[in-house]
Each structure stands twice: as C-alpha cells, then as structure tokens.
Amino acid sequence: MKKNPIPVLFVLVVSAFSSCVVLSPKKHNALLAQRDSLSLGWEAARARIVSLEEEIASLKSDTSSLHARIAGLEGNVTGLNENLNSLRSNSSSEISRLSADLQKREARLKEVEEILRKRDEATNALRDKLQKALLGFQQSGLSVDIRDGKVYVSLTDKLLFSSGSIVIDDRGKLALQELAKVLKTQPEINISVEGHTDNQRVVNLGQIKDNWDLSVLRATSVVRFLTEGEKIENNRITATGKGEYQPIEQGSTPDARSRNRRIEIVLSPKLDELYNLIK
Structure with missing residues (x-):
C-alpha cells in the first residue's frame, strides 16, 4: 500500500524550519508548488478509486444478471430437448399413419380417374353412334357435340316444328325415332330435353303467353313423343324450358x-x- 505523500511533505517542511535553514523564495515557492501538485494527484487518485469501485459494482450486477439469463436459457434448452425427444418418439407412428392415409387417397383418386376415363370413353362412343345414326339430318339443322362431359343433340326448331307450333312435324319425328333407337341401347344414360327460343316476343299464339311457355311446351312435346311413342323410360327423362335466356x-x-x-x-x-366414391 502506498504511503500518504502529504505527511512526508509536512515533515520535510517542519524539519527545514526546525533546523533553522532559511529557504530562498525560489525554493519555498517550488516546495509549495510540489505540495499543491501532490494534493491534486491525491484527489484525482481518490476520484479514480471511487469510479473503479462503481464500475466493479456494475460489473458484479451485470454478471449476476447474465448468470440468471444463462440459467433461464439452459432451462429452455432442456424443455426444447424434451419436446424434441417426444416428437422423435411419436414421429415414426405419425409418419406411418400419414403414409397409410396417403396410400388410401391415392387409391381413391385412381378409382375416380378410372371412372371418369370410362365416362369419357362412353360419352365419345355415344356421340359417334348418334352422329352416325343422325347423319341424314345434319343438313337440316341437327348437330351432335360434347360439352362438359355430356353429349348435346341440338335440333333447330325448323327441323321439329312449324313456326309458332308445339306439334312435332313428320321430319322431326323421323329424327327423334333415330335418336330413340340409340337411346334404347344406352339404359345408363340420363336424358334432359331443353326448349330454347329467340328473343322475339310471342304474338297471337293462343294459350302460349310468352317464350317461357313456348320453350316448355316444345320440350314436353318431345318428351311425350320419346316416352309415349318410342317407349323411353319416364324416369330417365326430364323436360325444361330455358326461354330466350x-x-x-x-x-x-x-x-x-x-x-x-x-x-x-x-x-x-x-x-x-x-358419387359413392366421393361421399
């Protein structure tokens, strides 16, 4: 431990006076300056010590806080490791279950795709049969095409009806008879007859009030011909009127x-x- 320089200086001064040594003003001033310098150094050292003690206290506090944080993080790591171990233990069984579910879904998808493929094949074959059977009427306003997986047989009104009439004429009956021959060989096919009109208002047609009436009555005329005249099963066929829309x-x-x-x-x-597959 360092000795206090102030007492030493005091002893020196006292000794100087006690020995009756007369100092020159220059030496006296030098001694005073040395005393003041040593005093200032001492005060600076004391301030530095106080600052270091405060810094030490702050570092101790930070160290304690860091230890607490480390302990908390170690606890979190322990918890995460426990969760990871739990997940690892359950992963094998979960993966097996998911794999089995995926295999079932893939098998079901293949079944649906196969049914749709067969449907498309049947639809294309039906279109070809109808086009062949109705070939003689295609110049008279009949067409056969596939839309959205369904076969559409479109007959213009001039092929079936006189203007403003709901009675099927002879040329139209011949076309419907050829159509019925094909439909009788296809019992798995559902039939919807749709009546359509233009946007001209109905005028002077008696009981027919508007295009709704005209489209519905023409559709039901075709349905009656197919069911009553050609013996198509009633539960396979429906009639709807679409009007001009x-x-x-x-x-x-x-x-x-x-x-x-x-x-x-x-x-x-x-x-x-x-439908049974996708329920």
Whole structure:
C-alpha cells in the first residue's frame, strides 16, 4: 500500500524550519508548488478509486444478471430437448399413419380417374353412334357435340316444328325415332330435353303467353313423343324450358334467331359409382 505523500511533505517542511535553514523564495515557492501538485494527484487518485469501485459494482450486477439469463436459457434448452425427444418418439407412428392415409387417397383418386376415363370413353362412343345414326339430318339443322362431359343433340326448331307450333312435324319425328333407337341401347344414360327460343316476343299464339311457355311446351312435346311413342323410360327423362335466356348466337339477325330457336337433348351418363366414391 502506498504511503500518504502529504505527511512526508509536512515533515520535510517542519524539519527545514526546525533546523533553522532559511529557504530562498525560489525554493519555498517550488516546495509549495510540489505540495499543491501532490494534493491534486491525491484527489484525482481518490476520484479514480471511487469510479473503479462503481464500475466493479456494475460489473458484479451485470454478471449476476447474465448468470440468471444463462440459467433461464439452459432451462429452455432442456424443455426444447424434451419436446424434441417426444416428437422423435411419436414421429415414426405419425409418419406411418400419414403414409397409410396417403396410400388410401391415392387409391381413391385412381378409382375416380378410372371412372371418369370410362365416362369419357362412353360419352365419345355415344356421340359417334348418334352422329352416325343422325347423319341424314345434319343438313337440316341437327348437330351432335360434347360439352362438359355430356353429349348435346341440338335440333333447330325448323327441323321439329312449324313456326309458332308445339306439334312435332313428320321430319322431326323421323329424327327423334333415330335418336330413340340409340337411346334404347344406352339404359345408363340420363336424358334432359331443353326448349330454347329467340328473343322475339310471342304474338297471337293462343294459350302460349310468352317464350317461357313456348320453350316448355316444345320440350314436353318431345318428351311425350320419346316416352309415349318410342317407349323411353319416364324416369330417365326430364323436360325444361330455358326461354330466350341461353342463346348460342348473339345478335338479332334472322340466322342468329334461327340458331337460338332449338331443342337440345342433353345426354349424361349416370355417375352413381362416382358419387359413392366421393361421399
């Protein structure tokens, strides 16, 4: 431990005076300056010591806080390791379950795809049969095409009806008879008969008030012919009227209106097997 310089200086001064040594003013001033310098150094050292003690206290506090944080983190790590071990122990059984579920879903998807493939094959084959059977009527306003997995047989009104009439004429009956021959060989096919009109208002047609009436009555005329005349099963067939609201040709030219006045016979395969799969 360092000795206090102030007492030493005091002893020196006293000794100097006690020995009756007369100091010159220059030496006296030098001694005073040395005393003041030593005093200032002492005060600076004391201030530095206080500052270091405060820093030590702060470091001890920080160290304690860090120890607490480390302890908390170690606890978290322990908890995470326990969770990880638990997940690892359960992962094998969970992966096995998910794999089994995935295999079932893939098998079900293959079944659905196979049914849809068969449906598409049947739809294409039906279209081909109808096109062949109705070939002689295609120049008279009949067409056969596939839309959304269904076969559409479209017959313009001039092939089936006189203007404003709901009575099927002879040419139309011949076309429906050929259609019925094919339908009788396809009992798995559902039949929907849709009546369509143009956008011209109905005038002077007696009981027929508007295009709704005209489209519905023409559809039911076709249904009656197919069920009563051609013996198509009633539970396979429905009649609907669409009026003027589902045109296939925009515009009001005579040709556009003629194309919109039509009967569409929509043929769709029964999908009971598919519906059972996706329940």
